[in-house]
Amino acid sequence: MGKTKNTSLDTVVRDFILLGLSHPPNLTSLLFLVFFIIYILTQLGNLLILLTVWADPKLRARPMYILLGVLSFLDMWLSSVIVPRLILDFTPSIKAIPFGGCVAQLYFFHFLGSTQCFLYTLMAYDRYLAICQPLRYPVLMNGRLCTVLVAGAWVAGSMHGSIQATLTFRLPYCGPNQVDYFICDIRAVLRLACADTTVNELVTFVDIGVVAAGCFMLILLSYANIVHAILKIRTADGRRRAFSTCGSHLIVVTVYYVPCIFIYLRAGSKGPLDGAAAVFYTVVTPLLNPLIYTLRNQEVKSALKRITAGRGTE
Template sequence: MRNHTELSEFILLGIPQTQGLETLFFVLFSFIYLFTLIGNILILTAVVSSSALHTPMYFFLGLLSIYDMLFPSVTCPKMLSYLSGQSHAISYKGCATQLFFYHFLGSTEGCLYSVMAYDRFVAICQPLRYTLTMRPGVCVGLVLGAWTVGSLNASVLTYFTFRLTYCGPNQVGYFFCDIPAVLPLACDDGSLAQTVCSSIVNFMVLMFWSTVCVSYTRIGVAILRIRSAEGRKKAFSTCSAHLTAVLCSLGPVIIIYLQSTPNPLLGFVVQILNNYVSPMLNSLIYSLRNKEVKRSLRRVFLKVILS
């Protein structure tokens, strides 16, 4: 980042056409954020407290719960602050930090979805090799790889966005600092940064989506080859929750970043779904559709009540 930038802060304009509805949106997003935190804390508690869930699948699920708590925490507290009547201003460094962690957590979670899809592929298509293939060292290595990809991706995007000089308008026409909203405010020519950032984001989204599609195509073929209906049902149930979560999370991202002609209103709606609703739905999806998680939570609640 250049130290000679004249701007010291940006002004987040928030959600358009919501004047007079700030209290309603404050209550709504507070509920969603609180429900997201509670739901994912419960899943994490279930995974940690039950030895039966100390497997690669639930190791990744526990990490996903952590990301689903952190991801909305990048943007929601600031939005709740100005919805409650506080200042819409965010510092220059705060804006850069928000953009970095938004893309770091988003791309890391995308990598994690790919890893979870690979885990299900090995479990169903290569069950005899599952223990060896998904041994603890491999799982940790996959997670470290996801963190590395996320860090590199976010660092490059943040660098190209904030290497430009911001010396004029400072009103961000969005509810948080994202690349499409910040770049138009630059005093320099931002065409290179726009091209590089768009290319990287599009590549990452397509990579995540393609790896998940390849894994689940092969999983689907393997499930169809299972002769017993009970076996097919069991195999499908182990994948349906994850596939639903992937669709809820990657679907909005594809709509946002791969539009040929951006639609501002659609972008706002889909971004809110991606930032706040999807992390909340993930906790519901995995808790309501997973018998092992529900069984573990019942044991935790009973232990707390009886103690």
């Protein structure tokens, strides 16, 4: 299925079949409902954050919340690239995805995922400037610079996604077309290639390692300076307020990077836990982000109250 003969008598893959997540057959309906609810809540939660930042003048004038709005937009799209396809795995429908659809899914997955990495780094840099350089912050991080940095993150993410998609699908696929995964991702697709994938695997490891590890190290460096600056604050209330502005971002970074590093940068064989880790950072994390920022961020909660009370434009 999904293959056609060419003149060299080899078979050419026309589509792929995603085998999805392993699960007991009696849980199919429950898992369909769970992932469907997660998807709807993810879209609504991130849309709420996006509209709140846009509608409240106090928030949309600050780079921190501009970045938060961009993060919500990314989460909505990342969820839309992954979850609807995943939901189909729990239905009787055909599990095949066209070759071009697989290329597009892999590209957008790595494009949006790497853009998030860059955005988390920008958010850490913004907090570093706000806490460690408070007097110069309005000059060092203004709206124009924030826009340029965000645009740079999008361009870099697009380049990363293009590199991964081009390297993966430049190889011939002429044999089995069953992808033992719930999405078209690099390692799962490369197992089906009819050519040596050593170079691809090395480039993938280095490329993703540079992006993920590089961004992670910059975030750690930013927060090392932030902690050092906070410890110099004399009052306990001042330290508490400074830490509260960074707590949400640290939680989000942790729940994103730990599964990502587990999947792409660890050595050794890959096991069933890879699927669970991938589901966590591709499906669960976009759901958690708006919850973390609304429950832990007093300014977002205050803005929501103002908008609800009809005072969002004051």
